[in-house]
Amino acid sequence: MSAEYKVALTFEGADRIDIACRADEDVITAALRQGHLLLSDCREGSCATCRGFLVDGDYDQLLPHSPHALTDAEEEDGIVLACRLRPSSDLVIDFDYPADRVGRYEDGTRNGQIVAVDRVADTVARITVRTNAAQDPFQWEPGQYLQITLPAVGATRAYSMANTPDGGRELEFLIKLLADGRFSGHLAADKALGEPVRLRGPYGQFVFRGEPRPVFVAGGTGLAPVLAILRSLAPATEARLVFGAAQESELFALDELRSLRQTLPHLDAVVTVERPTESWSGATGPVTDHLDPIDPTRAYYLCGPPAMISAAELRLLAAGVPRDHIHTERFLETGDQQP
Numbered sequence: 237m238s239a240e241y242k243v244a245l246t247f248e249g250a251d252r253i254d255i256a257c258r259a260d261e262d263v264i265t266a267a268l269r270q271g272h273l274l275l276s277d278c279r280e281g282s283c284a285t286c287r288g289f290l291v292d293g294d295y296d297q298l299l300p301h302s303p304h305a306l307t308d309a310e311e312e313d314g315i316v317l318a319c320r321l322r323p324s325s326d327l328v329i330d331f332d333y334p335a336d337r338v339g340r341y342e343d344g345t346r347n348g349q350i351v352a353v354d355r356v357a358d359t360v361a362r363i364t365v366r367t368n369a370a371q372d373p374f375q376w377e378p379g380q381y382l383q384i385t386l387p388a389v390g391a392t393r394a395y396s397m398a399n400t401p402d403g404g405r406e407l408e409f410l411i412k413l414l415a416d417g418r419f420s421g422h423l424a425a426d427k428a429l430g431e432p433v434r435l436r437g438p439y440g441q442f443v444f445r446g447e448p449r450p451v452f453v454a455g456g457t458g459l460a461p462v463l464a465i466l467r468s469l470a471p472a473t474e475a476r477l478v479f480g481a482a483q484e485s486e487l488f489a490l491d492e493l494r495s496l497r498q499t500l501p502h503l504d505a506v507v508t509v510e511r512p513t514e515s516w517s518g519a520t521g522p523v524t525d526h527l528d529p530i531d532p533t534r535a536y537y538l539c540g541p542p543a544m545i546s547a548a549e550l551r552l553l554a555a556g557v558p559r560d561h562i563h564t565e566r567f568l569e570t571g572d573q574q575p
């Protein structure tokens with residue numbers, strides 16, 4: 237049996253939560269096991285969301301992580317990634333956010349049914365799931381996601397809600413169709429309408445933090461949580477959106493974006509296509525070509541394929557945007573992992 241250590245988590249040097257952490261588990265997982273959802277996104281050392289300061293204690297070596305999330309020099313200064321840290325002694329870790337941002341992890345499971353599947357682009361489907369009337373509707377924050385299990389194919393995947401929580405039982409998802417995808421391939425083959433699903437969550441910290449003049453950058457179905465956030469913004473918000481797809485035939489939700497301009501009159505939306513046909517008259521190139529003018533005082537919300545996010549993040553950091561102004565949701569391949 238693995239050794240177990242006491243880990244004191246403090247928040248802005250003040251409020252404190254004590255957890256136990258085994259030598260063979262990371263701090264985020266241990267906290268989750270004990271009902272505390274610390275700020276974290278990727279849980280694999282690439283997003284930097286879980287950074288904290290090691291006030292006291294030891295560990296042997298952080299689990300593999302990206303230098304973009306934590307450099308060796310930062311680690312020498314005591315910064316750690318909680319999702320990559322397994323203790324070898326009792327620890328004290330301080331996080332640079334208030335304790336009220338720590339969520340309570342509750343095993344919220346619901347049953348539901350796929351009540352609509354609409355092809356909205358060559359490679360994208362909008363699915364509507366209705367949860368069981370005998371269970372309370374889900375409550376979530378725009379930007380969060382659920383783990384959806386499709387028993388017909390025995391696959392569980394993470395998908396972000398594109399609609400806003402209104403107390404109802406309908407959930408809207410925008411899903412990229414991969415012909416050989418266990419989950420999305422079943423949708424692509426038109427076999428999913430009417431099928432039962434199990435849903436668990438909500439999860440995720442890709443939620444709007446209320447900054448003035450936010451900028452949203454979405455690649456492909458990365459638009460789903462961004463749409464949910466945009467749909468919930470106050471009308472006076474001066475927001476910018478850069479939405480990109482590889483080809484015009486992969487664009488979707490353009491009508492929604494047009495109607496959002498009515499409710500958000502100060503929304504500046506750029507839709508860009510990487511490989512346009514001759515008939516395309518809009519912006520061209522990857523989303524990273526449309527970040528200018530980069531303003532380090534604005535908050536940036538990036539969602540979509542991991543490579544797109546890393547490229548955008550590098551550009552923003554190089555232009556002087558502080559790391560804590562950049563919020564990311566990487567659509568990592570979820571495979572059959574459970575949170």
Ligand SMILES: Cc1cc2nc3c(=O)[nH]c(=O)nc-3n(C[C@H](O)[C@H](O)[C@H](O)COP(=O)(O)OP(=O)(O)OC[C@H]3O[C@@H](n4cnc5c(N)ncnc54)[C@H](O)[C@@H]3O)c2cc1C
Nearest residue numbers: 393394395396411412417418419420457460567568569570
């Ligand atoms: C927090 C989070 C939220 C997410 N939200 C969404 C969402 O709102 N909409 C959405 O479409 N996806 C989303 N994803 C991704 C989603 O969970 C699945 O990983 C994805 O749909 C593939 O599942 P699948 O069963 O169809 O394919 P799999 O059977 O898992 O994979 C099939 C093949 O496709 C490859 N592959 C997997 N993902 C991709 C990809 N994105 N592009 C190209 N090839 C790929 C695999 O390597 C494999 O070869 C999210 C992921 C995370 C972590």
Ligand code: FES
Nearest residue numbers: 277279281284319
């Ligand atoms: S959650 Fe730890 S680096 Fe992403």
